[in-house]
Amino acid sequence: MTSATGLVLATAVLGAGTFAFRLAGPVLRARVTLSPRVERLTAVAVVVLLGALVATSALTEGHGFAGVARPVGVAVGGLCAWRRAPFVAVVVAAAVTTAALRLLGVD
Template sequence: MNDHRVLIAAMLVLAAGTFAFRFAGPLLRSRVTFPPEAERAMELSALVLLAALVATTALTEGHGLAGVARPAGVAAAGLLAWRRAPFLVVVLGAAAVTAVLRLLGVP
């Protein structure tokens, strides 16, 4: 019975901390200012983090490389997104490229 109380208390503390952390951003936005260089660096860091996530998801499977078909599909999606294709076209294009390559026996 005591373990359940500790677990519930920990969940409540984490929930309150998460809410406070998320609420602090809009609340402190007008009070805290950063130099333009720091703001630009933060914007770029979000882009770099997203690119790293896409790269690891697209290029790896388990502890090894994903083969050629999946990165080719991601590259096709990137090309379609760059050409400002609708999101559905981007997703279907990436899936089609990956599926065709796998049908042809490309890993």
């Protein structure tokens, strides 16, 4: 099997698996019931995982600290999102803050 054939096969298998997972939700929703405690824990787990992803992306670059400018930009974006600014405004505020700090020489 050539590498191109293997790549196409792996892509097809991953695509089929993704489709199966997405289809399983609506199909099994009527058959599987979760307790209210499990639903609450699942909701909390989603928030914790997203928070960890944001923290990792904001604070690290490669294997080290990303510098001060990026976390400050993320904090400004978070503040704008908390104040219910439009998504575009949140992204622009975070990017402008980070760019301005880097332009001023803050790493």
